[in-house]
Amino acid sequence: MTISLPDPGLHFYGEGLLDPSRTERLVSDALKGCDDGELYLQYSVSESFSFDDGRLKSASYDSQKGFGLRGVAGEMTGFAHANELSDAAILRAAETVGLVKAGHAAVMAPPPARTNAVRYTDANPLDGISFARKIELMQKIDAAARARDPRVVQVSASLIGSWSVIEIVRADGERRRDIRPLVRLNVQIVVEANGRRETGFHGLGGRYGYDALFEDSRWQGAIDTALESALVNLESVDAPAGEMTVVLGPGWPGILLHEAIGHGLEGDFNRKGTSAFSGRIGERVAAAGVTVVDDGSINDRRGSLTIDDEGTPTSRTVLIEDGILKGYMQDRLNARLMNTAPTGNGRRESYAHSPMPRMTNTFMLGGTEDPQEILRGVKNGIYAKSFGGGQVDITSGKFVFSCTEAYRIENGKLAAPVKGATLIGNGPDVLTRVKAIGNDLALDEGVGVCGKGGQSVPAGVGQPTLLVEGLTVGGTAT
Numbered sequence: 522m523t524i525s526l527p528d529p530g531l532h533f534y535g536e537g538l539l540d541p542s543r544t545e546r547l548v549s550d551a552l553k554g555c556d557d558g559e560l561y562l563q564y565s566v567s568e569s570f571s572f573d574d575g576r577l578k579s580a581s582y583d584s585q586k587g588f589g590l591r592g593v594a595g596e597m598t599g600f601a602h603a604n605e606l607s608d609a610a611i612l613r614a615a616e617t618v619g620l621v622k623a624g625h626a627a628v629m630a631p632p633p634a635r636t637n638a639v640r641y642t643d644a645n646p647l648d649g650i651s652f653a654r655k656i657e658l659m660q661k662i663d664a665a666a667r668a669r670d671p672r673v674v675q676v677s678a679s680l681i682g683s684w685s686v687i688e689i690v691r692a693d694g695e696r697r698r699d700i701r702p703l704v705r706l707n708v709q710i711v712v713e714a715n716g717r718r719e720t721g722f723h724g725l726g727g728r729y730g731y732d733a734l735f736e737d738s739r740w741q742g743a744i745d746t747a748l749e750s751a752l753v754n755l756e757s758v759d760a761p762a763g764e765m766t767v768v769l770g771p772g773w774p775g776i777l778l779h780e781a782i783g784h785g786l787e788g789d790f791n792r793k794g795t796s797a798f799s800g801r802i803g804e805r806v807a808a809a810g811v812t813v814v815d816d817g818s819i820n821d822r823r824g825s826l827t828i829d830d831e832g833t834p835t836s837r838t839v840l841i842e843d844g845i846l847k848g849y850m851q852d853r854l855n856a857r858l859m860n861t862a863p864t865g866n867g868r869r870e871s872y873a874h875s876p877m878p879r880m881t882n883t884f885m886l887g888g889t890e891d892p893q894e895i896l897r898g899v900k901n902g903i904y905a906k907s908f909g910g911g912q913v914d915i916t917s918g919k920f921v922f923s924c925t926e927a928y929r930i931e932n933g934k935l936a937a938p939v940k941g942a943t944l945i946g947n948g949p950d951v952l953t954r955v956k957a958i959g960n961d962l963a964l965d966e967g968v969g970v971c972g973k974g975g976q977s978v979p980a981g982v983g984q985p986t987l988l989v990e991g992l993t994v995g996g997t998a999t
Contacts, residue, residue: 524970529643529686532564533588538606545694547608551590551615552692554622557630557853558592559831560611560690563872567683568647574675582693589872592618593854616984630857632695638828643700645684650665650731655680658735660882661910666710666744670752670823674718675711680704682731687872689832691730697832703727703823703979706734708743716824719749722925724968725785726822728977750907750926753938754829758926758941760996767944768895768930769994772963773907778813779883779912781920781948784973786813786840788855788878790915796948797918798846806846807952810888811970813841817848817881823967824882824981828865830995831876835865840883841952852878870976880971888958895957897933903942903994904928904935919953921995941997942966951989959986 531956534541550560563699564586571579587604590611599621601614659678664757666676682704705726712719723746725739733739769777790796798806807813817826817835826835831853839847851859852867855878860919904927911922922944929936964983971980 882981
């Protein structure tokens, strides 16, 4: 079955749906007296396959269609949504939205800038590759992983794809449309030896079609990485505890930067004064050489968008430059109230959610130092290669992150792998403790999911090798 249509707008307009001209009038009437707002239309399809121990465990397909109507008056937001595309549903939503504008002297904000940029294909990944081929890929992954090593006792793989068409209609008649593909492949391997079991995981994906994931080098590489992690953990010893030097590897360890620092640089927390970075533009907040950017305009990346969910083109926003705080990530509401420009970071999970300032692809730029020289300079410490879950307090920046793959550093060399290591600290404080920045900037493989305010959106992270002095490590060694 072919899902995509020659004109994606036919998902919203046509027989039994909305009429474009009439919809513009409804939105104009609904938002009259507001400072800003929009009708957000969305049609999306998604599928997922889960393969476990040689057989298909589950398969699902879903489609959804709906709208969210938002009106902004001062600091107040009125929002309503429905999964019915009709004039009557928009009129009902307008009654709710209208509650915020009573007695408000509106000054309508200008529309977002337009862009000719195209950050990813508009092809539907769910088309073109048959169900049989998708199952065959996961069968190959299962067989290849088991053939790698006799200690492999369990293999799980999943394949996930989605395709979303969004259209934004403003009160002034301005329209913006974006077509967003997203795919992901996950591989998890369990190994066993001498009664001990350990797990390794690797995932990859982005805003492109399934074809890239079906390349032998991609899925074979995912097996290699997951298996290596599992086998390393099979040899791990209890992690030490205490304050010590920590070297963070490139790529995915940028998740610590995302959680412990990135959220604190979003506009809403800073406008309300609840971030550790509030009111500190122009101040030194990190060690010299530390430059952090958010860039939603990188082609094909998981966290990228051609336009954000308010219609603003995404951009490369410098947040910290050479240790100096330069700016925040902004949606339209917080940018207007803070008298600055939106940065293309207004994001929402779906039509049923109101937008807020969110990260896209957030990472630290590389430095000049050789990663091997950084490692050789550490007499005793921990090398953290990969992270799992963590907890962060946005107000204080305090965090706790668990390492899924880490090693002791002894006399400048990697020593025994360790298990049970957690990194404990304060995000803004960690930035000041960075003593060396590698020249090996890497972005993650495309599996990040960011949560905020009950909403989840795809995001990217990254960083070079970093040396951080005096970070607290929680361990299990006695």
